[in-house]
Amino acid sequence: MTAFPTHAKEGMWLPPNLKNQERDMKAAGLQIAIDKIYNENGTGLNNAIVLFGKGCTGEVISPKGLILTNHHCGYGSAQALSSPEKDYFANGFWAKSMAEELPCKGLTVTFIRRIENVTQRILDGVADTLRDAVRDSIVNARVAAAEKEMAKTTGMDVLIKPYFKGNEFWAAISETFRDIRFVGFPPNGIGAFGGDVENWMWPRHTGDFSIFRVYAGPDNKPADHSANNRPYEAPQYFTINANGYKEGDMTMVYGFPGTTNQYISSFALKHVYNIMDPISIEARTRKLDIWTKYMNNDRDIFLKYTAKRATVANGWKKWQGEVVGLKLNNATGKKQAYEATFRKWAEADNTLPWADVLLPRMQIAAEGADKVVAEEQYIKEAVLGIELVQQAGIAEKLVAVMRSKLSADTVKDSLGKLVAAQEAFYKNYDANTDKDVFKTLMALYFEKNSASLPEYYTTAYRAHGQDMGKWADDIYTSSVMVSQDRLKAWAAQPDSAKLQNDAAYRLYDAISRMRKQRIQPALTVYNTDMRFYERLYMKARMAHDKKREFYPDANLTLRLTYGHVKGLDPDGPAKYAYQTTLGEVVALDDTASDVFKVPAKLKELYERKDYGRWGVNGVMPVAFVASNHTSGGNSGSPVLNARGELIGTNFDRAYEGTMSDYYFDPNRCRNISVDIRYTLFVIEKFGDAGWLIDEMKIIKNKPAPKK
Numbered sequence: 001m002t003a004f005p006t007h008a009k010e011g012m013w014l015p016p017n018l019k020n021q022e023r024d025m026k027a028a029g030l031q032i033a034i035d036k037i038y039n040e041n042g043t044g045l046n047n048a049i050v051l052f053g054k055g056c057t058g059e060v061i062s063p064k065g066l067i068l069t070n071h072h073c074g075y076g077s078a079q080a081l082s083s084p085e086k087d088y089f090a091n092g093f094w095a096k097s098m099a100e101e102l103p104c105k106g107l108t109v110t111f112i113r114r115i116e117n118v119t120q121r122i123l124d125g126v127a128d129t130l131r132d133a134v135r136d137s138i139v140n141a142r143v144a145a146a147e148k149e150m151a152k153t154t155g156m157d158v159l160i161k162p163y164f165k166g167n168e169f170w171a172a173i174s175e176t177f178r179d180i181r182f183v184g185f186p187p188n189g190i191g192a193f194g195g196d197v198e199n200w201m202w203p204r205h206t207g208d209f210s211i212f213r214v215y216a217g218p219d220n221k222p223a224d225h226s227a228n229n230r231p232y233e234a235p236q237y238f239t240i241n242a243n244g245y246k247e248g249d250m251t252m253v254y255g256f257p258g259t260t261n262q263y264i265s266s267f268a269l270k271h272v273y274n275i276m277d278p279i280s281i282e283a284r285t286r287k288l289d290i291w292t293k294y295m296n297n298d299r300d301i302f303l304k305y306t307a308k309r310a311t312v313a314n315g316w317k318k319w320q321g322e323v324v325g326l327k328l329n330n331a332t333g334k335k336q337a338y339e340a341t342f343r344k345w346a347e348a349d350n351t352l353p354w355a356d357v358l359l360p361r362m363q364i365a366a367e368g369a370d371k372v373v374a375e376e377q378y379i380k381e382a383v384l385g386i387e388l389v390q391q392a393g394i395a396e397k398l399v400a401v402m403r404s405k406l407s408a409d410t411v412k413d414s415l416g417k418l419v420a421a422q423e424a425f426y427k428n429y430d431a432n433t434d435k436d437v438f439k440t441l442m443a444l445y446f447e448k449n450s451a452s453l454p455e456y457y458t459t460a461y462r463a464h465g466q467d468m469g470k471w472a473d474d475i476y477t478s479s480v481m482v483s484q485d486r487l488k489a490w491a492a493q494p495d496s497a498k499l500q501n502d503a504a505y506r507l508y509d510a511i512s513r514m515r516k517q518r519i520q521p522a523l524t525v526y527n528t529d530m531r532f533y534e535r536l537y538m539k540a541r542m543a544h545d546k547k548r549e550f551y552p553d554a555n556l557t558l559r560l561t562y563g564h565v566k567g568l569d570p571d572g573p574a575k576y577a578y579q580t581t582l583g584e585v586v587a588l589d590d591t592a593s594d595v596f597k598v599p600a601k602l603k604e605l606y607e608r609k610d611y612g613r614w615g616v617n618g619v620m621p622v623a624f625v626a627s628n629h630t631s632g633g634n635s636g637s638p639v640l641n642a643r644g645e646l647i648g649t650n651f652d653r654a655y656e657g658t659m660s661d662y663y664f665d666p667n668r669c670r671n672i673s674v675d676i677r678y679t680l681f682v683i684e685k686f687g688d689a690g691w692l693i694d695e696m697k698i699i700k701n702k703p704a705p706k707k
Contacts, residue, residue: 009024009028009561009562009563009627009628009629010629010664010666010669011549011551011561011629012257012260012551012552012553012554012559012560012561012629012631013551013559013560013561014115014163014170014551014552014557014558014559015037015038015044015046015115015558015559015560016038016115016116016117018034018037018038018560019034020549021549021562022034025562028250028562028563028564029249029250029564029642030250030562030642031642031643032642032643032644036644037252037254037560037644038115038560040113040114042113042235042236043235043236044236045236045238045254045640045644046111046112046113046254046558047111047113047234047235047236048060048234048236048237048238048638049111049112049254049255049558049637049638050067050109050110050111050214051109051110051112051256051556052067052069052073052109052212052636053073053076053107053108053109055256055258055556055632055633055635056069056070056073056256056633056635056636057069057073057254057255057256057633057634057635057636057637057638057650058073058109058212058636059238059254059636059637059638059646059649060214060234060236060237060238061237061238061240061646061695061696062234062237062692062695062696062697063233063234063237063695064213064231064232064233064234064695065213065214065215065216065231065232065233065234066183066211066212066213066237066692066695066696067109067180067211067212067213067214068209068210068211068636068638068646068649068679069209069210069211069212069635069636069649070208070209070210070635070636070649070651071185071186071190071191071192071206071207071208071209071210071651072191072192072208072310072314072635072651073210073635073636074182074185074210074212075306075307075310076307077104077107077182077212078093078182078185078210078307079303079306079307079428080104080105081093081102081104081182082303083303084299084300084303087299087303088185088187089187089188089192089302089303089306090187090188091187092185092186092187092190092191092687093182093184093185094183094184094185094683094687094688094689095182095183095184095689096688096689096691097691098213098231101181101182101183101213102181102182103179103180103181103182103225104180104181104182104212105225107180107212108176108177108178108180109176109177109180109212109214110157110174110175110176110177111174111175111176111177112172112173112174112557112558113154113156113173113174113175114154114172114173115170115171115172115173115557115558116150116170116171116173117168117169117170118146118160118169118170118171119167119168119169119170121142121146121169122139122142122143122146122160122169123139123169126138126139128535128536128539129354129536131532132528132531132532132535133528139166139169143160143169146158146160146171147159147160147171150171150173154173156173156174156175157173157174157175157176158171158172158173158174159171159172159174160172161555161557162555163552163553163555164538164539164542164550164552164553165263165531165534165535165537165538165539165553166531166535167535167538167539167542168552170557172557172558175221175222176222177214177215177216177222177223177232178222178223178224178225179214179215179216179222179223179224179225179226179229180212180213180214180215181212181213181215182212183211183212183213183692184210184211184683184687184689184692185210185211186207186209186210186682186686186687187599188594188595189597189598189599189602190206190207190599190602190682190686191206191207191208191209191210192206192208192310192595193205193206193207193585193595193596193598194206194588194595194596195594195595195596196288196313196317196595197595197596198595199313199314199317199652200317200318200320200321200652200653200654200655200658201654201655202568202576202625202654202655202670202672203576203577203580203584203623204580204622204623204652204672205580205584205585205588205622205623206622206623206651206652206674207622207674207678207679207682208649208651208652208674209649209651209674209679209682211683211692213231213232214231214232214234215229215230215231215232216229216230216231216232216233217229218230220232220233237697238638238640238644238645238646239644239645239646239697239698239699240645240646240676240680240696240697240698240699241641241643241645241646241647241676241698241699242613242614242676242677242680242698242699242700243699243700243701244616244621244647244675244677245565245624245641245647246565247564247565247566247567247578248564248565248566249564249565249641249642250562250563250564250641250642251562251563251564251565251626251627251628251639251640251641251647252560252561252562252628252639252640252641252644253560253561253562253628253630253634253637253638253639253640253650253671254558254559254560254637254638254640255558255559255630255633255634255636255637255638255650256556256557256558256559256633256634256637257554257556257559257561257630257631257632257633257634258554258555258556258631258632258633258634259553259554259555259556259631259632259633259661260553260554260631260660260661260662261553261661261662262551262553262661262662262663262664263534263537263538263541263553264335264662265335265339265359265362265363265366265534265537266332266333266335266336266339267362267363267365267366267367268362268366268530268534269326269331269332269335269662270332270366271366271369271370271373272322272326272662273323273326273327273331273332275370275373275374275377276373276377277319277320277322277323278323279374279377279378279381279448280315280316280319280377280381281316281319281320281323282444283378283381283382283385283441283444284312284313284315284316284381284385285316286437286440286441286444287312287385287437287440287441288309288312288313288316290433290436290437290440291305291308291309291312291433291437292309294430294432294433294436295309296594301430301433304427304428304429304430305428305430305433307428308428317655318653318658319658320655321653321654321655321656321657321658321659322658322659322661322662323659324655324656324659325655325656325657325658325659325660325663325665325668326659326662326663328656328665328668329659329663329665329668331659331662331663334663335663339359342359342540342541342544343356343359345544346358346359346540346544349543349544351543352539352540352543354536355536355540355543358533358536358537358540359537361529361533362530362533362534362537365526365529365530365533366526366530368526369522369523369526372519372522372523372526373523373526375449375452375519376515376519376523378444378445378448378449379445379511379515379519381441382441382442382444382445382448383441383442383445383507383511384511385437385441386434386437386438386441386442387429387434387437388431388434388438388475388476388479388481388482388504389438389504389507389508389511390508391422391425391429391481391504392479392481392502392504392505392507392508392509393508393512394418394422394481395481395499395500395502395505395508395509396509397418398415398418398419398491398494398499399496399499399500401414401415401418402415402494402496403496411494412491412494415491415494416491418491419484419487419488419491422484422487423484426483426484431476431482431483432476434476435472435473435475435476438468438472438475438476439468439469439472442468442471442472443468446461454510454511454513454514455510456506456507456509456510457507457510457511460503460506460507474503475503475504475507478502478503479502479503479504479505480498480499480502481502481504481505482504554631554633554661556633561628561629561630562628563626563627563628563629563671564626564627565578565624565625565626566578566625566626566627566670567625568625568654568656568668568670569667576625578624578625578626579621579622579623579624579625579675580621580622580623580624581619581620581621581622582602582606582611582619582620582621582622582678583606583619583620584622585598585602585606585622586598586602586603586606589603599686601686602686605685605686606620610685611681611685612681612684612685613680613700614677614678614680614681614684615677615681616677620677620678620681621675621677621678622674622675622678623648623672623673623674623675623678624648624672624673624675625654625670625671625672625673626639626670626671626673627666627669627670627671628650628671629660629664629669629671630650630653630660630671631660631661632661634650634671635650635651635652636649636650636651637649637650638650639671639673645699646676647675647676648673648674648675648676649673649674649676649679650671650672650673651672651673651674652671652672653669653670653671653672654668654669654670654671654672656668656670657669657670680693680698
């Protein structure tokens with residue numbers, strides 16, 4: 001057998017600090033210079049990566065600004081552009097020329113041009129033990145001044161964020177482009193194949209990709225959408241390597257991981273493991289069951305809810321895997337073991353005299369907040385998981401306008417604009433579906449919080465004979481919040497008393513008052529204390545573990561992680577192969593299933609083995625798994641080989657390793673990616689959009705001649 005590295009590499013590394021990882025990266029197989037990955041002179045690969053929208057990653061794959069990201073990252077844009085007549089989820093979308101590319105209202109992409117350590121400037125003279133209320137006032141003022149000055153100097157956007165729990169500060173100098181257009185989107189039968197069943201799982205068989213294009217003004221700079229804009233001329237874009245990979249090959253994932261809490265204490269981790277995740281899973285299971293029932297029975301409801309459902313289900317499935325992984329790894333126990341060694345060191349250490357009291361204080365704070373953390377989670381997932389209740393919050397703004405001292409005409413105009421702004425919500429809302437959700441989630445809230453319900457809830461419930469169905473019927477029949485037409489009718493003859501007595505608004509108002517008066521103050525005290533302790537704990541840990549290579553938790557800033565192509569082997573030899581194929585996709589075809597229904601054209605291509613340049617010995621690779629440390633936000637990230645060439649697009653993690661946001665297990669943590677060859681095959685053969693491939697720089701060796 002050929003030997004290959006077997007360890008997964010933990011860490012989400014800041015690009016400017018990659019020099020510190022150079023020796024390890026070279027040992028892992030890196031074949032390019034570190035400064036090719038990141039530099040400040042415009043020639044680094046950082047200039048070919050974008051923050052896509054508000055929480056995904058994308059990569060530039062042509063000199064004409066073509067962006068590759070995930071299908072699920074493009075879902076919201078596809079939904080906004082879809083209609084029953086143009087159902088891009090069922091049929092896909094492939095522009096046949098630039099003239100057919102569709103503007104995506106509100107979508108942006110952000111390039112990171114430079115990252116700079118500004119810790120000294122922000123924290124100079126600020127004592128570590130200064131409480132955050134005072135510290136924040138100093139730090140925030142310095143951050144604002146630094147951002148303003150650097151923006152003026154660079155002519156670009158500047159955002160300074162804290163790292164290592166606020167012990168360091170780094171500035172990202174960036175450019176955000178605002179004219180982004182829809183180019184290619186495979187149907188759900190490819191881009192969302194497997195649905196919830198395969199989500200967060202390996203093996204995966206999903207072609208989770210979509211294509212957009214960045215447009216710029218005449219100077220190649222960001223500009224508002226205009227017919228006069230032209231495709232962005234990309235100074236850096238990824239070379240695509242279509243020769244594949246083998247198990248053991250080095251991989252890198254470059255992107256914007258969203259949120260991790262790798263250095264969390266065992267006390268705070270118990271909140272996640274014992275309280276927050278289980279509550280969220282239970283509430284979302286009930287909601288998703290109802291949404292699915294209505295979506296399966298009505299295509300119009302499907303189109304309204306498909307993007308929302310994908311978002312809700314994504315967290316739901318992830319948290320289930322997270323609980324399993326934390327339990328399998330005894331993550332709480334391992335953190336407790338580390339904390340025991342830390343306490344011994346802290347008691348003996350004289351350089352940080354405050355370190356020895358940190359863990360006891362963190363424990364007292366966390367255990368004292370157990371009840372209020374649970375109450376808040378039930379409110380967020382059960383009560384505010386009901387769309388009508390959450391939407392009723394708009395009434396506060398409407399009432400505020402009416403109470404203002406503005407002229408009657410201005411009030412009327414302002415109310416009209418607020419109501420018109422709700423069009424996006426009502427476009428994707430079905431009251432009958434939500435009424436069933438109300439009956440289910442409100443029952444869950446009453447069951448789990450019987451001793452701490454808002455008074456209005458118990459009074460209204462009794463007034464309806466303690467019958468959730470009757471209560472729901474009354475609310476959804478009478479509330480002006482149920483539809484935009486009702487809201488418009490109210491705005492035509494506004495009546496603040498009617499609005500304040502609205503059944504949906506009273507639900508929202510009662511829960512909001514309880515949160516403001518009792519729950520949020522307690523949570524604020526807890527979070528303020530823990531933020532202070534965690535900052536000091538992080539600083540002390542770095543002093544304690546001087547030989548350890550620390551990386552900051554993810555915070556939706558540019559990072560690089562590296563590992564190897566590797567099958568999933570939590571209990572020994574590889575449990576699954578490291579790659580899936582189109583043959584496996586077709587074998588899963590189920591015409592009675594929405595999530596396992598393979599498009600007819602894809603099956604025809606498979607039967608003919610019509611893979612063009614992209615197949616390998618009659619096989620079409622689909623997805624592969626590797627050992628890179630990724631998180632939410634890495635969706636759409638480029639997966640690179642040792643030469644920095646694009647071999648895939650990251651889209652998921654394996655179920656067994658979703659706990660990697662809190663604890664990294666090298667045996668279970670795997671990132672899952674679409675093979676770039678499958679992407680190219682779908683574009684060219686399925687989408688008949690080979691003109692896009694003509695833009696790309698592709699390395700593809702000719703197959704060796706048969707002997």
